[in-house]
Amino acid sequence: MSYQGDNLMSVKRTNRSAALRILHEQGSMSRKRLAENMHLTPAAITKIVGEMIGEGLLSEGEMISCGNAGRREVLIDINNEYACGLGVLILLGSATLSAVWLDGSVIFSETVSLPEHAPAEETVKALSARLMELVRENGISRERISGLGIAIRGITSEDGRTVRNSFGALAETDYPLCEAFEAETGIHTTMENNVRSLLAAQMFLAKDGTSSGAQFFVRCDTGIGAALSIDGEIWHGVTAQCAEIGHIPVVRRGGKPCHCGKSGCLETIASPGAILEDARGILSPDETPLLWRRFGGDSGKMTVHDVFQAASNGDSGASVIVDRAVKTLGMGIKTVIYLVDPGKIVFYGDMFEDPYYLSLLNSELQEGVDTRHSTVFERSRYNKILDERAACLLAVEEFMDRGGILPL
Ligand SMILES: [Zn+2]
Known part of the structure; x- marks a missing residue:
């Protein structure tokens, strides 16, 4: 210090x-x-x-x-409409362009598709142009813009200016994304990993950012991401990879390849994408009788919720897959409980809207954790709605940190 x-x-x-x-x-x-x-x-x-x-x-x-x-x-x-924050959320295959007022209420939000491994320079140009078009269409005057927030999947540099690796969202690695957006828009830009920005947005809207203790945020979408806050501060770690529980190696040999380049990571078993992939892999009259009765050999329309439903109705193959996924994620979260002793663990993502899955996970999390721990498990009340706010709120929070002074 x-x-x-x-x-x-x-x-x-x-x-x-x-x-x-x-x-x-x-x-x-x-x-x-x-x-x-x-x-x-x-x-x-x-x-x-x-x-x-x-x-x-x-x-x-x-x-x-x-x-x-x-x-x-x-x-x-x-006066919440004194200023707004602009945001760009960049994920694999899509970007969300949006703007919010100082209380986080959405002014506009538009999701556009991107190719995987999108070329960075061209993508920044196209996204910036569309964003500024939306600003004009919504009558936002330039002097009311507090800044631009970029939330992107993957690893960002320690100073938050460069994307080290977006794991397939952008083609380039070690790309100076903040500078690129600043050059295109002329707006001061700040950047954060997407899951950390979701946790920041969660705390901003829940207004519990200043409470003491640790909060652990788990987001399950295609993969599994997580973020940790300690006494209201988001923890980054020395290489800005803190809380990457999705990439804990859980299978020593023969594990499925993970997008991070390793194999056998936790998310290759416990993420919604992995559960669905595993169910598709064994779809047959013998192994997954209920799923087979519903989908036959055509699993194209099958979702992870169908796998949960089949498991809850006794489909043997689906049950094995879901149980394994729940136990694996549970193991990762219990490690966090014993390591960090958080006050709260927040679950974010569509998967946690499934009552059957959530009850299995809750039972698993009681198993083997002594009663001296008082961690509260909570399904995010902002499930799905943080995605369009998280990037913009990075700009709003920075505006508040600098005392509410608009850029010149
Ligand atoms: Zn991995």
């Missing part, structure tokens, strides 16, 4: 940032209560708030009675 002093500009930014965070997490409040929350004098708060009201970032709302003697105070709140 390095120690350094704060100059006056930095103190001002810190105070403005704290005021924004408190108002975002706790809602509107009087200057007096804000001063108490920030441990500042009423005179200091009056100055900070006055300045932010003057800019239009905060606004005065209704009057409330407080204390005795009939004193009345005005509530202060964030």
Whole structure:
């Protein structure tokens, strides 16, 4: 850790940032209560708030009675439409372009398809052009844009400027994606791995980012990604690969190849994609009688939910696959429980909407974990809706961190 002093500009930014965070997490409040929350004098708060009201970032709302003697105070709140964050989420085969106001409400969102191994330069040009078109179509003026957030699958550099490896989303490795978007759009850009940005968005919307303790976020889509926050800070690790539980090696020999380049990773058994692939691999009248009765040899339309349903109705082959997947993911999560002792584990993704799967996973997670641990398991209440917000919220959070000052 390095120690350094704060100059006056930095103190001002810190105070403005704290005021924004408190108002975002706790809602509107009087200057007096804000001063108490920030441990500042009423005179200091009056100055900070006055300045932010003057800019239009905060606004005065209704009057409330407080204390005795009939004193009345005005509530202060964030003017959410003062600024917006733009975002681009880049996944394998698709990108989502969107914009949100300061409270995370969506202004626009559009998903476009990309080829796998998309050429980076051409893709950045095309996505930037469409994004700026959407900005114009939605009447967003340039001076209201707080920044652009990029959320991308794979490994980003420690400084968050370069994509080390997007595992097939972009063709290039070690590509300076932030610079490329900045050059195309002229907008300050910030970048994060997609799962970490989902966790940040989850904490932003749940307004529990400042709670102490660790939160572990598991996202199951095609693969399995995860992210960890400790006391509200997203943990990256030395090589920005913290919490990659999907790539824990669980099969020593003969495991299925994984997109990360290894074989036998946890996600090659426990991800929705792997479960479906395994079920398709054994589809037959003998091994998977219920699935066979429904699909015959044509498994093209089969989804992971069909495999869960067959398992819950006693299909022997489907049950073996689902049980193995649940036990494998459970093992990974129990390791996290014993290693990190998190307060909360949040499950994000369509798979967790399946009551049968979720009940199997919950039972598995009780097995072998002593009662001294009090980890809460929670299906994300923002299932599916974080994807269109996560990248934009990177820009909104950065705006709040710099005290709500718009770029020049
Ligand atoms: Zn892997």
